[in-house]
Amino acid sequence: MSAHRGVSFWLDALVTSGRDDLTPRPPLDGDTTADVCIVGAGLTGLWTAWYLHQADPGLRIVVVEREIAGFGASGRNGGWCSALFPASAASIAERHGHDAVRALRAAMRDTVDEVGRAAAEAGVDCDFVKGGTVLYARSAVQERAARAEVASAAEWGDDMTYRDARPGDAAGTAGVSWTPDCARVQPAALVRGLAAALEARGVRIAEQTSASSWDHGRVVTSRGTVTAGAVVVAVEGYGAQLEQTRRRVLPLYSLMIATAPLPATVWDRIGLEHGQTFSDHRHLLVYGQRTADDRIAFGGRGARYHWGSAIRPGYDRVPRVFAHLRRALVELFPAVADAPVTHSWGGPLGVPRDWCASVTWDGHVGTAGGYVGDGLSTTNLAGRTLADLVRGVSSPLTALPWVNHRSPDWEPEPLRFLGANAGLLATDLADREEALTGRPSLAARLMAPLTGGH
Numbered sequence: 001m002s003a004h005r006g007v008s009f010w011l012d013a014l015v016t017s018g019r020d021d022l023t024p025r026p027p028l029d030g031d032t033t034a035d036v037c038i039v040g041a042g043l044t045g046l047w048t049a050w051y052l053h054q055a056d057p058g059l060r061i062v063v064v065e066r067e068i069a070g071f072g073a074s075g076r077n078g079g080w081c082s083a084l085f086p087a088s089a090a091s092i093a094e095r096h097g098h099d100a101v102r103a104l105r106a107a108m109r110d111t112v113d114e115v116g117r118a119a120a121e122a123g124v125d126c127d128f129v130k131g132g133t134v135l136y137a138r139s140a141v142q143e144r145a146a147r148a149e150v151a152s153a154a155e156w157g158d159d160m161t162y163r164d165a166r167p168g169d170a171a172g173t174a175g176v177s178w179t180p181d182c183a184r185v186q187p188a189a190l191v192r193g194l195a196a197a198l199e200a201r202g203v204r205i206a207e208q209t210s211a212s213s214w215d216h217g218r219v220v221t222s223r224g225t226v227t228a229g230a231v232v233v234a235v236e237g238y239g240a241q242l243e244q245t246r247r248r249v250l251p252l253y254s255l256m257i258a259t260a261p262l263p264a265t266v267w268d269r270i271g272l273e274h275g276q277t278f279s280d281h282r283h284l285l286v287y288g289q290r291t292a293d294d295r296i297a298f299g300g301r302g303a304r305y306h307w308g309s310a311i312r313p314g315y316d317r318v319p320r321v322f323a324h325l326r327r328a329l330v331e332l333f334p335a336v337a338d339a340p341v342t343h344s345w346g347g348p349l350g351v352p353r354d355w356c357a358s359v360t361w362d363g364h365v366g367t368a369g370g371y372v373g374d375g376l377s378t379t380n381l382a383g384r385t386l387a388d389l390v391r392g393v394s395s396p397l398t399a400l401p402w403v404n405h406r407s408p409d410w411e412p413e414p415l416r417f418l419g420a421n422a423g424l425l426a427t428d429l430a431d432r433e434e435a436l437t438g439r440p441s442l443a444a445r446l447m448a449p450l451t452g453g454h
Contacts, residue, residue: 002022004067007316007345010075014189020192022068025207027209027222030224032226033227034060034229036052036061038061038064038232039232039235040064040065040234040235041064041205042070042234042235042236043074043375043376044234045383046191046194047384048383049383050194051383052391053198054387055387057201061203062203063206064211064226066209066238067207069205069207070192072348073237073350074191075187077376080376080377081112081182081376082112082182082374083105083158083377085357087357092104092402095401102156102157103400104400105157106157109158111381115128115380116183124193124194125189126186127292130182130184131183131274132179133178133279134177134178135149135176135178135280136280137176137281138172138280139172141438142281142282145440149281153179161179163175164176169271170278170332215365216231217364218231232386234367236369236370236371236375237249238348241309249369250350251348252305253347253349254347254349255300255322255325256343257299257326258343260339260341262294267290277289283430286300287299298325298328300325302428303321309416311348315346350370351370357374358405359405360405361404368383368386384397385400426443
């Protein structure tokens with residue numbers, strides 16, 4: 001069995017079910033040429049390859065990947081294919097105007113459906129069910145925040161509703177908001193299935209091939225150099241390990257747990273339907289879904305940032321954070337108190353300095369990333385946009401305000417270490433402060449410029 005199955009519950013489930021043994025594809029076998037070379041076989045890179053191939057099946061596309069397709073955040077995330085965009089509407093409106101915000105939010109809503117459509121076209125079974133997101137307001141402060149969010153959604157044309165609590169809602173719930181713009185997905189099945197579909201169509205995916213540098217016309221790897229007319233770099237949080245992108249992105253860890261399958265009686269008490277995702281309005285973010293096999297997959301922030309943007313396998317598992325997630329889950333749904341946790345995992349996601357994702361293209365090299373954990377759908381929008389940019393096509397996608405947005409670099413150490421971990425402590429403090437005072441957190445307001453409002 002592949003050593004990669006332990007990376008996440010999602011990858012392990014593919015092996016256990018016999019759908020994918022995660023055997024690495026052959027690496028690059030020396031220098032080669034291509035029309036497009038893509039660095040990174042996560043969802044950004046693979047969606048870019050998919051839409052490029054759809055537009056021009058004659059393109060020679062080579063994807064190079066250090067590990068296996070889906071090794072990074074694409075195969076570890078919470079499985080929310082949502083219309084959430086990794087930047088505040090207010091910050092985008094300030095730079096580009098309200099019409100640009102509406103266009104971006106409409107594109108994100110369309111992207112949720114596009115992921116389902118494209119996955120079906122590719123023959124990928126990824127448990128895609130568009131059940132929406134349930135957001136619990138579990139205090140008076142959270143209830144006010146929920147109502148404000150619903151009002152803001154209406155301003156931008158989003159579909160979001162609010163209702164008072166009723167039996168079956170999470171413990172201590174005052175009210176519930178709901179948006180239809182989210183689908184439940186098995187993320188590893190999506191990324192691995194997409195890789196297989198691309199390979200069947202003639203796209204070359206060279207795994208176990210680490211890129212070290214790139215410029216206009218070539219990518220240098222551990223297995224040879226790819227000479228290409230266009231280069232796309234799609235490495236997300238792992239860009240912090242590469243010299244050319246070291247301070248462009250900060251690797252922030254998010255961890256998850258999964259329960260054993262829950263019986264129907266427990267689901268009746270919880271009240272979540274198949275295809276639904278869920279969260280609440282706390283500052284220290286949590287997120288979850290009801291999986292296709294009736295587990296709860298539940299995750300959240302809380303793991304600290306490591307000096308020098310270090311990324312190591314040991315950082316994927318923090319017992320203190322797993323224990324926090326277990327307590328938070330039981331606090332939300334007391335009916336799962338006796339359910340065993342069968343899997344625990346984690347990994348880094350990419351955070352730009354202003355918490356705003358971007359797609360860039362300079363005529364030769366393209367990039368996309370900085371999804372701040374909202375990448376399962378945003379990667380698809382990025383892939384479609386990059387496909388247009390690489391081919392020189394002007395479209396509504398290439399006019400969206402995140403195209404060629406340039407985030408500032410992160411500060412050098414020790415400022416990066418101090419600031420990132422201060423932001424983490426502040427979000428935890430903000431939840432405690434609101435529970436104690438019953439008022440919106442002063443700590444959260446003071447730290448908002450550092451955390452992008454997250």
